[in-house]
Amino acid sequence: MKIVLQHLTKRFPSRGKKSHGEVTAVSDFNFEIPDGKLVGLLGPSGCGKSTTLNLICGLLSPTEGKIFFGSDDVTKLAPENRGVGLVFQNYALYPHLTVLKNIIFPLENLKGTAKLSKEEMRERAYQVAKLVQIEELMDRKPKELSGGQQQRVAIARALVKMPRVLLLDEPLSNLDARLRLQTREEIRRIQQETQITTIFVTHDQDEAMSISDLIVVMKDGIIQQIGAPQEVYDNPANLFVAKFLGTPPINIFLGTIRNNRLYIGEDAVLVVPDVPEGEVVVGIRPEGFLLTGNASLSCALKRLEVMGRDVSVVCANAACEGGTLRAIINAEGTPLPNTETVRFSLKPQKVFLFRKETGERIECNLVPLTEVK
């Protein structure tokens, strides 16, 4: 089921009597989610992700704008008539009911022609239980299950009524690190097997990047960028997106453009033919540093962190935000620095320029110094 959001806006009235405190949680959203895709809504807490999810499922109604499932306008429909399955952050499994009864619960609400017999309900429940691999837990109560198992039950309950759209609110945030990796693979597998259009909310960029077909990066109720994870990572639309995606995070420098050269501190690092002179913000991905070539960016070495295949070089540089930069260098074949000063050259495609005032991306051609002379 294709989902289309048109000018979707949600404003919450201010608390108390002050009229100036109106909060815009979601501001003028326009995007289309193709059928059968897994989409991650990504952003820091308070950016309106969960509000967007609640608007799509119908627990909240938008102030302005429209929501379409396929060609149906569902903006005015109540949640139960939209055909959505929702998995809550805390799972919201009914603690007094067994797993089986929890899963059957949505089916018991069906009326009229959709009404199912007891056997049909059981059969459907066991089908989804098989899909999420919890068949042997059907007689337990939620509190007798681990976090990961509860998560699966919640997904089963959302899937059992065969929704057109599956929505997951922070599905992994209550799980420990190891389980999180496992469960996100699981969500991916279930989504691919069922081919249900799925939207999930997360503040963890790793999660969003690893399993989504499409990610929507949000901040303060405004969409920053939409795209395939790799595309967004390789081509961030602004400083916020660049900073938000990637572990370890991108290194931010204050740079200057003089004579078509990009300077970081006093070191000219790249040639920029078509950008006006002035100060810019430079973002360099950790993997964008090289120890070879015309190494021009000099930094004071603080320490090396060996991580097996890669080495993380931690250096100090006055122009860098926070004073410290982290470069990830392929350990094989490169002699590791052992001097106090390290010199890097940069991979142009891993370097992004942003306007200092707005954080907007400056689209430009970056050329290594060596290729010019």
Add this chain to the structure above:
Amino acid sequence: MEKQNRKAWLYLLPALLFLLVFMVYPLVDVLIYSFEEGYNSASQTFFGVGSYNYSYVLHDPYFLQALKNTFLLVVITVPVSTGLALFISVGLSSIKPLRNLFQTIYFLPYVTNTLAVGLVFMILFKKTAYSDGLVNLFLHWFGSPSVDFIEGSYGAKMFVLCFYTIWVVLPFKILVLTGALASVNQDYYNAARVDGTRRGRIFYRITLPMISPMIFYLIITGFIGAFKAYSDAVALFGTNLNAAGMNTIVGYVYDMLYGDSGGYPSYASAAAIILFVIVLTITCINLLVSKKHVHY
């Protein structure tokens, strides 16, 4: 380890001391009193040990009347007040404007003096030479004859007593239940809404089980409280409850000790022990039943 143990006992000592002196000793003493036949409080002597006190009490028409009154009171007021409290709390939780005002209004009876409330009830219900009482004025409106609620038929008096008891216990129950309802995570309701659950079903399948521990608590304390009722009856019918036929078990115990016909601590003790056994049995039954229906 030994030293730790001694320390623990030392810390427990104050509480234990008070419990022993004011709880265990009186209980044991009452039990002993109840088996001492022909006890004379002036000479502090008795003839022998046996179950005569129990037999006397159980054959005393005043006690049987008190037993009947107490049971009626329990059977009527506990379910009605709990149900009514649930109804009102659900109503209170589903309104937004003025909720705090209503909560305060519903809680006011709780901080009002029992005897003052009794006085107001007298004015409402009592029939005197000068007036028929406010309630009777209402009844006249609907063309019904006057009913003497305070000195009239048994049914009318029982009605007033139950009405009064329910009115007195209601505020606390509403307070507890509104608290319980507010503590149910909103996500459960949202989940049920997304699944298209009807409101009645949400109430029976989700809300009720979720607040069942609190309801159970109210039923147990309600049973115990109603079995121990006394002051309510006094507030309405005065101290000579036996004459009014509206005595309760606790009232009977009091009368046996200090009333006009009193001075029989052995009978009072026997009646008190009977009450204790009844309350214990009912509470045990409650606990057994709750295992199936209460979800912690």
